[in-house]
Structures are given as C-alpha cells and as structure tokens.
Amino acid sequence: MTSCPRVDVALVHAPVVNRQGEVIGSAVTNLDLHDIARACRTFGIDTYWVITPFVRQQELSAQIISHWLEGHGKTANPDRAEALSLVRVRARLDEVIEESRAKFGRNPVVVATCAGGQQEMISYPALRQKIEDGVPVLLVFGTGWGLAPEVYTRVASTLPPIHGPGNYNHLSVRSAASIILDRLLGCRENG
C-alpha cells in the first residue's frame, strides 16, 4: 500500500431509481452522512462527496455537518468531526469527477457499485491492486434502489454485488459501503 490511497467516495441521491425502477431523487439522511463518513475516515478515503441537486437538501446537509464541525458536536465528540470533515456536498456527479480529477492530477477510475449484475465488472482484488499502485479511484454508490441507468454510462466498471451463502442482497447503502471499503482498503495484517 502506498502511504496514502487516492480514493474518493460519492453517494448519489439523484439520479437513482425507486422500487419500481423509476428515476427519482432521494432525500439525504443523517445516518448516511455519519456512518459512511466514519467508514471513509477509517479506510483512508480522501473526500466523501454527497451528491444532491436539491438546494434545500444541500442546505440541510451543510447544517448537519456544521453542527459536528463547529457546533456543540465538535466538543462533545471530536472523532465525529474528524469523519464529517471529509464530506463535500455537490449537485452533480460530473462536477465531482472534474474536482476529483483536478485534485489527483489525473482522471480517476470511476467505479460503480450495485446490488444487481452489470457489465464491465472489475473484481475486488483487481481494484485493490490498482489502489495499491496509486491509481486514483472514485467509488460511486446509489441511494434508493440504486443508481439510475444513465450513471452507468459515466463509469469505467462496476464491482460485483455482495453476497453471503444465499441470494438475498438487500443491504443498506451504509452496510454495502462499509463492506466494499473494507474489501478494498481494510488492513488484513491482524487476520
């Protein structure tokens, strides 16, 4: 592992699909900000991008984050400030790809995650190796029932869905993001 992985996470609230497969925008939730920020901080993510085109949702996200970075939350729980300081709120995935490119000095490999199968798969060990080789990566997660089809036209490849012994795969995005970051960046030295 290079001293510092160059990996960003993006959580997309629009465009995503609902249970019926219709393209929608979902609401930002407090726990998606907190749990995924804590996982990002644990696994050395550079920026956690929260993507929503809705101005009121952007304001709400900023208020939540500022409570922990500047308000009472900062003194009550400084560990949380350390995690939430990784969050940046943006309107569209294209902006995020552009800012990630500017920051890392080259185009990041944009990798989607999904609960179903998609074409152009990349395996977890193969992506882990790219990260260890210093390749910048942007991991894209969808809320609701997953990323809208148009998002997949912007990505280089997709990680396989997470399965246990059966075929149930309705993990929360918080769980899926945690597991995927562990598979790609988790320390295995202590077994």
Add this chain to the structure above:
Amino acid sequence: MTSCPRVDVALVHAPVVNRQGEVIGSAVTNLDLHDIARACRTFGIDTYWVITPFVRQQELSAQIISHWLEGHGKTANPDRAEALSLVRVRARLDEVIEESRAKFGRNPVVVATCAGGQQEMISYPALRQKIEDGVPVLLVFGTGWGLAPEVYTRVASTLPPIHGPGNYNHLSVRSAASIILDRLLGCRENG
C-alpha cells in the same frame, strides 16, 4: 461451506460503556434493527438477538418489528420482513447463550467484537474455518462505546478490531457488524 452456517448475532444494549468508560444501558435504535437485520439475512445468520433489560425498550423493539412483519411495511417492502423476521428480543446475554445452545444442540463459541485490543484473540480466517466446519458461533456486538468489561468474562475469544490504513477506528456498530459478517461469511466466488 456447509449448506447452512450455524451463526447467531447478539447486539447488546446493556451492559455497555459510555464515552467515559462508565457502565450504562443504551437505547435501541431503529437503524440498528434494520441495517443489522438486513446484513444478517444477507450472510445467512440464524437469529439476530437484540438484548435490552428495559421493558419499554423491549416493547418499542417489538412494535418496530411488528410494523414490518404484520403491518403496512410487510406489503410495502417484503424484503424487509424477511430480514426483521430474524430478530428476537431478550433481556440478558445469558438467556441468549442458553437459547442458542438449545437450538444448535451444543454450546456455541461466544465471540466478542471490539474497537480496542482484547486478550484471547481469534483471527478472521480461523473463525471462518470453524464456521465452515459447522461449529455454532454466537457473535456479540456492543452499542454505545462498546461492551462492558463483565461481558468479556462470558466469551471464548475476541475478533481483532477493524482498521484501514490509519489508526482511526470509530465505525458505527452497523458498519462494524456488516464488515465482520462479510469477512466471516461473505461469498468470494465473484471476486
């Protein structure tokens, strides 16, 4: 892997410790029920035990679960019913160990999880092998700032804490449980 792993998960709300290390009881939260039940269902867990000695908290948990098993939630989202049907609410860890023993026909190996270091560690590959050999296992997770010291007197061993490239390890219990279930039971066939 045997066709069906014999693994239970217990989420302890008392006794746990707070930020100051004092022994307390924490409140049951809706998302701990949902996210961990969905991860349990994904990874083939037999029973997800929610442990709280507080009667009002037991009632609240039962109400939440019943909404999804019998109420409007069941028709709106049957996948969620499938996950929450794994939940059993009990007052104390001792009861859970006894019921788990009765169900599996032998004493389960009781394994704690923690964010700090504890003695009598078992590695993830070693515990994964035990599970594949059909040994019944009860995985114990703490809420708040972790399991109270007295809980460690009841366990056979402890899994190492989860780390990324750095030393920050303030994952939510929802993230930690998801990652640990994936390390022990996740399918690696698709990479």
